[in-house]
Amino acid sequence: MPKQPPIIIKANGDRVRFDRSSLLTSLVRSGAPQELANSVTDKVSSDIVNGKTTTHDIYTTAYGLLKTMKYHPIAARYSLKKAIMELGPTGFPFEQFIGEILKRQGYDVKVGVIVEGHCVPHEVDVVATKDDTHVFVEAKFHNQPGIHTDVKVPLYIHSRFLDIQKNLTKNGDTHTTHVPWIVTNTHFTTSAIDYGTCMGMTLIGWRYPESGGIETMIEEAGLHPVTCLSSLTQKEKNLLLAKNIVLCRNLVETPSLLESVGLSTTKIGIVQKEAKLVCSL
Template sequence: MKVKKYSGELVDFDLRRLKGSLVKSGASSETVELIWEKMSKTIFDGMSTRQLYKLAFQLLKQQRNSLAARYSLKKALRDLGPTGYLFEKWVARLFEHTDHQTLTGLILEGNAVSHEVDVIAQKGNDLLLVECKFRNTVDAKVSVTNPMYFLSRFVDLRDKEFNFFNRPTKFTQAWLVTNAYLTKDAIEFGNYYQLNLLSWDYPSGISIKSRVDSAGLYPLTCLTSINTQEKDKLLSLNYILVKDIVEKPDILEHIGATTYRRRKIYQEADELVNGLSTNFE
């Protein structure tokens, strides 16, 4: 059987890959087999990968909201759009998790020109210049021109001393972070010039997906039990992570939900972050 990719290309349907993605959502082997049994009665030759995803998502949601939420991570990152502003905020939280202090949305004067800087992160003697490349299409790739351009910006800024977090310091590392994929040339160029690259699936084992799953750093847009308007309200108040709800359940009062709905939202958030359910207070 063939499935149609977002680009329109027809490729062989990979059952092992589908089941693997369901397992990564946290579904048990029994649940995976149950979902596949239902999917196998519906799928057809030439079905789009988008339709396949929606079907799997719906069936996971019927089993448990948190399974569907984890399965939707890639889409949830795209839902931080349409601009890259919220993605930059989320990337800052990613670095804060590893004990960095962060700043976002600054304009810095380089040796030659001024630069809009997405994220600055500092830990110990290291000062990181972070460039965020947000993409809101399914198969988007970041080409080699992006790390080339970013390298030139880093070079223009790295010899200058800046005062962040009450201490003078210079940039020591350059990071290019994207929710999309990196082309082979982009990776080779970045590695050669010692740029730190972080994308949806790169580097292996410590990619965005790996970091999110291991640390529970899911964007709030993952949640399936609140609607878009409610998500937008919380995001506007700078609540970026599902963890924010787990740590401060009272923030759900901002969306005007009933106690019952707040309990359901909290349960999904807690299961997504911690893998188990605790009491809502």
């Protein structure tokens, strides 16, 4: 009988069998050549202690190996989920981040907007328009792993949307399509997906939908957050976020942004080199 994979502990406390193929796929998706991905996966697998090793331990080991072997851009892409969580703790940089992604997709975007409803005004994280489409986005941010976005979120957002939509219709809004979106950096619960789908909402989360979640939107567009760059210290990342600078691409396109937080010419060159590789520019 084949030997069973060891038990590992997930961020939410669940105990599951270690899935070697999942780690391997994650590394390859981050840009690691197959040989490198196999090597890192072998090392991580050999360090797992049955029933004690956590998913965080696995991530930390794999990330550390990539950095040690000087594969910094791959390490940066591999750390994407953690990097998005580092946009906190308030969640406002995440709203800006989602706004920037939508801008790159051709939307006109406003972040943190008070929108009048039929009954009461509502604060909407991101309002985006393109052609005849009017999108109202709830950017649901979590800065801790293991937390899922449950059904209470689409229940509330759909109710809010109906109030907004009724007011828009009453006042003769010219957009033919109004759509409520929920974008989160974590997973949705099954009931949240079922309700959102039933009500015609657009849900975008980590690895959801299967055709491409938030990680796919980021990777395909090369819109990685500055928090994924290993060449920046945490203090430097926080200074950039405080200035509403959230995209690696911004650092490549406008070098003066790095000067504005006090980086030396040498350090700017190092950061820009990594940012270009991470964003495939």
